[in-house]
Amino acid sequence: xxxxxxxxxxxxxxxxxxxxxxxxxxxxxxxxxxxxxxxxxxxxxxxxxxxxxxxxxxxxxxxxxxxxxxxxxxxxxxxxxxxxxxxxxxxxxxxxxxxxxxxxxxxxxxx
Numbered sequence: 213x214x215x216x217x218x219x220x221x222x223x224x225x226x227x228x229x230x231x232x233x234x235x236x237x238x239x240x241x242x243x244x245x246x247x248x249x250x251x252x253x254x255x256x257x258x259x260x261x262x263x264x265x266x267x268x269x270x271x272x273x274x275x276x277x278x279x280x281x282x283x284x285x286x287x288x289x290x291x292x293x294x295x296x297x298x299x300x301x302x303x304x305x306x307x308x309x310x311x312x313x314x315x316x317x318x319x320x321x322x323x
Contacts, residue, residue, distance in 0.1 A: 213322060218266035219286040219293050220309040221316030229263045229273055248275060267293070282306050295320030 216224040224230050227246075232240035241261040249256045256275060264270030266283060276283060285305050286294055294306045300320060301310070312319040 213292060213295070213319075215268050216265045217299045218283070219280075219291070220266075220273075220282045221294065221318075221320040222266075222309065222313065223315065224263075224265035224268065226251050227263070227265075229261050230265060233262045233264060233271065243245060245295065252279075254279070282309065293320055295322070 215221075216230075218224055219310055228240055230246045231237065232244060238258060241258040244261045245256045245258045248261075252275065254275075256273075260274050263273040263276050266272070266280075272307045278284070282294065282305055286292075286297075289297065291297055294300050294303065297303065300306060301317070310320070
């Protein structure tokens with residue numbers, strides 16, 4: 213599986229946080245911080261938006277590194293991604309991602 217497919221199946225190559233990091237784009241960091249704060253019900257600042265990919269070597273945003281329940285679950289089970297879990301299609305933890313992003317589930321099914 214591509215290293216830039218996150219534990220949840222999202223493609224980190226398409227992630228604005230990764231793009232902001234690689235391009236040192238502070239306006240994009242502000243946009244991502246605002247969106248992620250609203251989506252996750254926590255305060256995320258632009259300074260926190262530094263990530264090179266969920267499963268890739270390098271820097272991770274605090275949310276991706278330690279707050280994301282999906283990443284923590286997969287790491288705890290020593291899974292490459294949630295696609296290694298037999299319950300992936302019925303999982304409450306990753307369910308919102310795969311319910312709203314068919315590409316994520318497709319990525320998880322690729323071995």
